[in-house]
Amino acid sequence: MKNEEFSYKEMQELLPDYTFERISEEDRVRFESTLPNYPDIQKEIEDVRAVFRRVEKMKIDEKINQHTRNLTVKVHSKMNKESLVSPYYKIVKYLVPIGGLAIIALMVFGDYVFVPNQSANNVSNIAIEKPFLKLKPGTIDLVLDSGLSDEEFVEITNSIKMPNNDNSLSNLAEVYIDNELSIDNIINDIINDWLDNDVNYRNNMVYNGYASVTDYLDELPEDEFQLLLKELENEEIIIGS
Amino acid sequence: MYGATLILENDPDIIEEYLSGNRERAANAFIRKYQSFVYSTVLRFLNDYDDADDVTQEVFIKALKNIDNFRLGSSVKTWLYKISKNQCINFLRKRKLLSIFSSSGKESILDYKGNELTPQEELERLEFEQRFEEAMQHLPKKQRETFALRYFEDLPYSEISKMLGTSEGGLKANYFQAVKKLAKYLKEE
Numbered sequence: 287m288k289n290e291e292f293s294y295k296e297m298q299e300l301l302p303d304y305t306f307e308r309i310s311e312e313d314r315v316r317f318e319s320t321l322p323n324y325p326d327i328q329k330e331i332e333d334v335r336a337v338f339r340r341v342e343k344m345k346i347d348e349k350i351n352q353h354t355r356n357l358t359v360k361v362h363s364k365m366n367k368e369s370l371v372s373p374y375y376k377i378v379k380y381l382v383p384i385g386g387l388a389i390i391a392l393m394v395f396g397d398y399v400f401v402p403n404q405s406a407n408n409v410s411n412i413a414i415e416k417p418f419l420k421l422k423p424g425t426i427d428l429v430l431d432s433g434l435s436d437e438e439f440v441e442i443t444n445s446i447k448m449p450n451n452d453n454s455l456s457n458l459a460e461v462y463i464d465n466e467l468s469i470d471n472i473i474n475d476i477i478n479d480w481l482d483n484d485v486n487y488r489n490n491m492v493y494n495g496y497a498s499v500t501d502y503l504d505e506l507p508e509d510e511f512q513l514l515l516k517e518l519e520n521e522e523i524i525i526g527s
Numbered sequence: 528m529y530g531a532t533l534i535l536e537n538d539p540d541i542i543e544e545y546l547s548g549n550r551e552r553a554a555n556a557f558i559r560k561y562q563s564f565v566y567s568t569v570l571r572f573l574n575d576y577d578d579a580d581d582v583t584q585e586v587f588i589k590a591l592k593n594i595d596n597f598r599l600g601s602s603v604k605t606w607l608y609k610i611s612k613n614q615c616i617n618f619l620r621k622r623k624l625l626s627i628f629s630s631s632g633k634e635s636i637l638d639y640k641g642n643e644l645t646p647q648e649e650l651e652r653l654e655f656e657q658r659f660e661e662a663m664q665h666l667p668k669k670q671r672e673t674f675a676l677r678y679f680e681d682l683p684y685s686e687i688s689k690m691l692g693t694s695e696g697g698l699k700a701n702y703f704q705a706v707k708k709l710a711k712y713l714k715e716e
Binding site: 298299300301302303305306308330333334336337338340341343344346347350351353354357358360361362364365368 | 551554555558559562563566567570576579580583584585587588591652655656659677678679681696699700702703706707709710711713714
């Protein structure tokens with residue numbers, strides 16, 4: 287058995303356990319042998335004992351027992367209720383709020399999801415994808431297809447931004463639709479129109495000795511012209527930057 | 528000899544019985560063994576008897592549902608303490624939200640019906656209990672928990688250390704401070 291005395295700090299730490307008699311026999315002996323050295327600790331023990339004598343009488347256990355009476359029955363009853371809840375209810379419990387949020391999101395952002403931007407002056411926002419048509423922000427990719435309806439063509443041409451703010455494309459579209467011309471005719475003339483009116487582009491072209499692309503195309507045999515059109519179908523035509 | 532088979536007392540036996548299928552008997556033994564500990568723990572967090580009743584039930588339901596995850600050899604009290612604390616935190620969050628819409632009539636400690644004491648003694652006892660509750664609420668959280676787990680639950684420092692994540696030396700200091708403050712508060716009143 288150790289007979290060394292406790293330090294002041296150790297005495298403080300052991301004070302509650304000593305006062306409430308929850309200290310080992312060995313520590314109790316050492317504590318009591320050290321106690322005369324610290325009168326303030328002795329006084330503290332007296333104060334704590336006086337107060338906690340009343341705490342001991344509080345009958346806290348009795349109160350807890352009163353509140354935990356029939357706890358087993360309550361727990362089983364609650365567990366049974368929970369097990370009776372349909373698994374679908376648990377799914378619905380999460381689906382309802384998610385569905386609600388989805389509806390709200392659609393109400394707020396629905397326009398952006400379902401309606402393509404049709405602004406004629408804001409090509410960068412166009413992002414329409416169809417089998418016959420693909421427009422990318424800042425550029426125009428026309429994939430030729432004879433299934434393009436008149437309304438769709440007008441809509442597209444109206445939204446295409448031509449170089450130098452030229453509106454010839456949309457004008458052309460209206461003209462050709464009015465005359466019930468084929469899509470091939472439209473594309474052919476559109477190309478000519480671009481080449482004839484865009485000086486920079488024309489200067490960089492090789493016309494094989496012809497005065498203009500129009501002249502060159504006019505002189506082309508029908509089979510070669512059709513071949514050119516075929517090739518154009520596979521080409522990406524980019525206007526603007 | 529027969530007692531071992533009739534009365535479930537040891538945690539491994541209770542858990543084994545529960546997992547083997549005799550759930551009701553094992554659950555009853557488990558709840559009876561720890562109901563006082565769980566209820567008093569929950570009550571300290573919520574400071575309301577009715578709320579503590581409900582949350583205590585939730586703690587046991589959660590514990591029984593997850594009992595197969597409990598590692599035998601570790602302390603059931605430590606495990607239950609963690610579940611109790613989490614359930615109380617969840618409950619307090621919900622109550623905070625609901626308090627916007629309604630005000631609850633809490634059972635006062637004065638509602639507790641006493642026993643054979645005279646009316647005067649009963650009144651003094653109730654007043655002292657109320658003061659003690661106030662004194663407990665004035666303690667820092669760590670000191671309050673250390674005091675309750677050591678004084679009321681009589682848990683060893685090693686187990687409290689696991690529950691609260693504090694060194695045993697720190698717990699002893701907390702316990703001393705808590706006892707000193709409570710004695711001072713209750714003496715002054």
